[in-house]
Amino acid sequence: MIQERLKKVLKLMEEEKLPQMIISDPSAIFYLTGKWILPGERMLVLYVNLKGNNRLFVNELFPISEDLGVDIIYYNDVQKPVEILSKYVEKDKPMGIDKNWASHFLIKLMELKAGSAFVNASEIIDRVRMCKDEKEKELMRNSSKLNDIAIDRMIKLIPKKYSEKKMGKILSDIWEELGAEGHSFDPIVGYGANAADPHHVMDDSTVKEGDSVVIDIGCKKDSYCSDMTRTVFYKYAPEHSREVYNIVLEANKRGIEKAKAGVRFCDIDAAARDYITEKGYGKYFTHRLGHSIGIEDHDFGDVSSANTDVVQPGQIFSIEPGIYIPGEVGVRIEDLVIANEDGCEVLNHYPKDLMIVE
Numbered sequence: 550m551i552q553e554r555l556k557k558v559l560k561l562m563e564e565e566k567l568p569q570m571i572i573s574d575p576s577a578i579f580y581l582t583g584k585w586i587l588p589g590e591r592m593l594v595l596y597v598n599l600k601g602n603n604r605l606f607v608n609e610l611f612p613i614s615e616d617l618g619v620d621i622i623y624y625n626d627v628q629k630p631v632e633i634l635s636k637y638v639e640k641d642k643p644m645g646i647d648k649n650w651a652s653h654f655l656i657k658l659m660e661l662k663a664g665s666a667f668v669n670a671s672e673i674i675d676r677v678r679m680c681k682d683e684k685e686k687e688l689m690r691n692s693s694k695l696n697d698i699a700i701d702r703m704i705k706l707i708p709k710k711y712s713e714k715k716m717g718k719i720l721s722d723i724w725e726e727l728g729a730e731g732h733s734f735d736p737i738v739g740y741g742a743n744a745a746d747p748h749h750v751m752d753d754s755t756v757k758e759g760d761s762v763v764i765d766i767g768c769k770k771d772s773y774c775s776d777m778t779r780t781v782f783y784k785y786a787p788e789h790s791r792e793v794y795n796i797v798l799e800a801n802k803r804g805i806e807k808a809k810a811g812v813r814f815c816d817i818d819a820a821a822r823d824y825i826t827e828k829g830y831g832k833y834f835t836h837r838l839g840h841s842i843g844i845e846d847h848d849f850g851d852v853s854s855a856n857t858d859v860v861q862p863g864q865i866f867s868i869e870p871g872i873y874i875p876g877e878v879g880v881r882i883e884d885l886v887i888a889n890e891d892g893c894e895v896l897n898h899y900p901k902d903l904m905i906v907e
């Protein structure tokens with residue numbers, strides 16, 4: 550177990566008066582142990598207890614050779630893992646549950662009365678994960694460096710007039726060449742009207758002159774995610790598209806300007822959104838300004854008008870305003886930032902002034 554991280558989790562459990570919890574999300578278990586275990590539908594549980602009786606429950610099909618600093622309880626395919634787990638817990642005390650633990654496990658645990666109450670305790674670990682330590686910051690910088698290289702290659706491919714789908718396939722190869730583990734999320738390449746769909750699924754469309762081209766990509770490198778969006782224009786940018794582009798760019802800059810420790814997430818969202826609204830495009834900016842990122846592309850924590858939490862130093866999140874005018878033009882510009890005491894460090898260095906690709 551990575552002790553400094555475990556300590557932070559235990560401290561929050563103590564504050565919340567939660568004596569025990571079940572951590573089941575493989576990415577949370579990786580965060581705490583340094584080990585990826587991907588058991589599919591089989592039960593994987595890191596049971597953490599304030600008294601230190603921590604145990605990792607895992608199917609014997611996933612043997613662990615390293616010393617993770619926690620006792621491992623193996624079960625096999627004909628045993629009942631929740632019954633085994635229930636023997637190790639404090640039945641007369643509340644039990645914290647990870648938000649994505651399958652309900653068939655949880656209901657079984659409840660039937661076994663393996664806890665006096667069951668509460669969703671995911672935020673405990675999610676909030677610890679939001680603040681990155683120095684090692685994590687370095688890994689996030691490295692992952693974003695690869696993204697800067699990849700987006701440059703992708704933009705240079707636009708004149709080849711490949712379909713969106715083909716661009717996606719080429720990006721997989723780029724990640725391999727760059728030594729990344731692959732995409733951190735389903736990439737988006739959207740031409741013209743498709744660029745106006747914020748979560749467009751790549752299809753057989755090809756680029757036309759005057760199109761905006763939204764490229765939203767990211768990789769996983771050493772288990773940490775990058776995520777960046779650039780929008781460029783093919784051959785020329787129509788007047789209205791230019792106007793939209795420059796508004797989104799200014800909103801992105803205002804969001805970054807506002808991002809620092811001590812500011813509320815909703816105020817960062819407002820810094821970008823209010824500008825877009827002032828310019829008359831508020832109704833075309835249809836999503837939150839950003840999201841936390843780390844081991845997962847969308848970690849816990851939104852940069853949205855609904856999140857009144859105050860930013861802490863070391864938190865990493867995206868600033869990604871967009872304007873989407875259906876059937877006409879879509880523009881999104883996304884950067885990742887690390888918040889610190891007097892501002893933020895931007896992890897993406899690819900230029901973002903209006904670019905025409907010939």
Ligand SMILES: [Mn+2]
Nearest residue numbers: 776867869883
């Ligand atoms: Mn993003």
